[in-house]
Amino acid sequence: MSTQLPVSIHKTEDALPSASPETAVVRLVSLLPQDWSVSPAGTTEATATLTVTAPDGTTQAQVLRTVDEALSASPMQGWARS
Incomplete structure (x- = not known):
């Protein structure tokens, strides 16, 4: 069974x-x-x-x-997991 996990990210200073x-x-x-999928759940x-x-087989x-x-990649500068 695949691993499904809710993830939240937020803007940093x-x-x-x-x-x-949305861009983030x-x-x-x-x-x-590439073999992972993501479903947006909402934004503020x-x-x-x-x-x-x-x-x-992928753990949480x-x-x-x-x-x-x-x-931590440069395109994600200013974003962190909540």
Whole structure:
């Protein structure tokens, strides 16, 4: 069975004033493994919530670690996991 996990991200003080959560979600999706899927669940002005689905055998800890690694990439500057 695949691993499904809700993930929330938020703007940090390093974010550009024009940074949008919708753009952050698109960037995050592009940085995750290709065999993972993401379903947006909602956004506010400074947050985004999504559901990440990883393949069978992927633990929740691995999902969170991979998301955190993606968030540390330069395109995600100004965003962190909540």
